[in-house]
Amino acid sequence: MVEPEDWMAAASKPPVELxxxxxxxxxxxxxxxxxxxxxxxxxxxxxxxxxxxxxxxxIARQNRSFMHRAARYLTVEAxxxxxxxxGTGIPTSPNLHEIVQSIAPQSRIVYADNDPIVLAHSRALHxxxxxxxxAYVQADxxxxxxxxxxxxxxxxxxxxxxxxxxxxxxxxxLPAEHDxxxxxxxxxxxxxxxxxxxxxxxTNDFDPSALRDVSDTFRARGSxxxxxxxxxxxxxxxxxELVEPxxxxxxxxxxxxxxxxxxxxxxxxxxxxxxxxxxN
Numbered sequence: 152m153v154e155p156e157d158w159m160a161a162a163s164k165p166p167v168e169l170x171x172x173x174x175x176x177x178x179x180x181x182x183x184x185x186x187x188x189x190x191x192x193x194x195x196x197x198x199x200x201x202x203x204x205x206x207x208x209x210i211a212r213q214n215r216s217f218m219h220r221a222a223r224y225l226t227v228e229a230x231x232x233x234x235x236x237x238g239t240g241i242p243t244s245p246n247l248h249e250i251v252q253s254i255a256p257q258s259r260i261v262y263a264d265n266d267p268i269v270l271a272h273s274r275a276l277h278x279x280x281x282x283x284x285x286a287y288v289q290a291d292x293x294x295x296x297x298x299x300x301x302x303x304x305x306x307x308x309x310x311x312x313x314x315x316x317x318x319x320x321x322x323x324x325l326p327a328e329h330d331x332x333x334x335x336x337x338x339x340x341x342x343x344x345x346x347x348x349x350x351x352x353x354t355n356d357f358d359p360s361a362l363r364d365v366s367d368t369f370r371a372r373g374s375x376x377x378x379x380x381x382x383x384x385x386x387x388x389x390x391x392e393l394v395e396p397x398x399x400x401x402x403x404x405x406x407x408x409x410x411x412x413x414x415x416x417x418x419x420x421x422x423x424x425x426x427x428x429x430x431n
Contacts, residue, residue, distance in 0.1 A: 156258040176264050176324045177240040183211035186267060188241050196372055202366040210401075210421050214320045214351050215243070216410065217401045217425045221317070221349045223249040224394070224405065224427065225259065228348060231315045233308050234260045235338075237292050238321025241269055246316065256282040256318035260305050261335050262299045292321065293329045295337045313345035322387070323353045323377050335387050339430055348391060349427045351401055352384045357419040384424045385398070391428035398426040 174196035178189040182197045189197075200207045232255055236247050239262040245253075248260040262285070270289045274358055279285040286307040289295040298304060308314060313427065322331045339348060355362040357376035362378040369376050384399055396404065402413045404425040411429040 174284060174364075174369060175240070175266055175268075176321065177264060177269050177376070180211055180320065181241040181243070183208045183251045184215065184243060186241060186243065188248045196374070197370060199368040200365050203356075203361050203368070203385065206420055206422075208418070210353075210423055211320075211422050213401045213413075213416070214423060214425075216407070216413075217351060217404055218317070218319055219245070219250055220405050220407060221427055222247055223254070225315045225347055225349065226251045226254045228385050229315070229429070231313055231347060232258045233312060234258065234317060235298075235304070235308065235314055236260065236317045236319075237263045237298065237338075238262045238318060238324070239269065248279060248283070250348070252280040252283050256280040257408075259284045259307050261286045261304050262286060263277065263290055263292070263304075265289065265291040281390065292318075292334060293325060295334050299338065310341055311343060312343045312349070315347040315349060316342065318348070318350040319353050321352070322350065323379070324375060325377070326375050327377060332386055342430060344430055347394075347427060348388065348430070349425075350387060351423050351425045352387070353378045354381060354384065354422045354424050356380055357422050362422060378422070381424060388426060388428040391430055394427040398424050401425040 159410065171190040172192055174193045178193040179197050179200070182189045182193055200274070208272070234247060234251060234270070248258070251258045251260065267289060270287060284307050286303040286305055288298055288301045290301060292298070322335070323333070325331050335348070339346065353376065354361065366376040381398065388398070400418050400421055401422055401423040402416050403418065406413045
């Protein structure tokens, strides 16, 4: 069994093209959160996004806040001790493992992302509690078997026990030729009953013209954003038991009573749905 620090020293894959000439979801997201790990293409995309969607930075912050709340729910109420976070992005503190291991130090977390820049930051910052374990898989969500079959995941997670899969603001970035529903089903099939899915997904229910402009902005720069209606987002949870309050705009999913700012945000201000569900 690999010790917590050994995954960082494991043989890396061949060098991957960074594509710094095109925006990357993780880097744009980090920029909207106030981070510094980005390139001109990311800054141009963020600027163009803010021009048509002024709430973009607020969306990123609310998505982050949902991750915190969902992680606490999954750890405290659902009793989950294993997590697979795909599309993890550039680490910001507190990250998923810090939240769950502060509650259950023995928890095990695998982060997966396809950006080697994210890999470099994760190696430096995703440090496990001594009682638990963290690992990082550099792989592409478009090829879920590359994540599920990675030895670092297999050495970290026990797939005979429940796992929480978190897909936060990542599925809408998949290229159009990939079926996100099939990808989610394939990953969940690898997990036993009692596992959970937590996701957020951008919607065009409230301001379709703005979301269309955002999609056009990224498409022109070599990326892709595919917004969906609420009924389409609900399909990701087919056959699962949604946790109350069901699929909601992200700021309305079990809001933190101390977050008074969330009350001032209208339902239509944040075009992002959030939900958590249990696999039966």
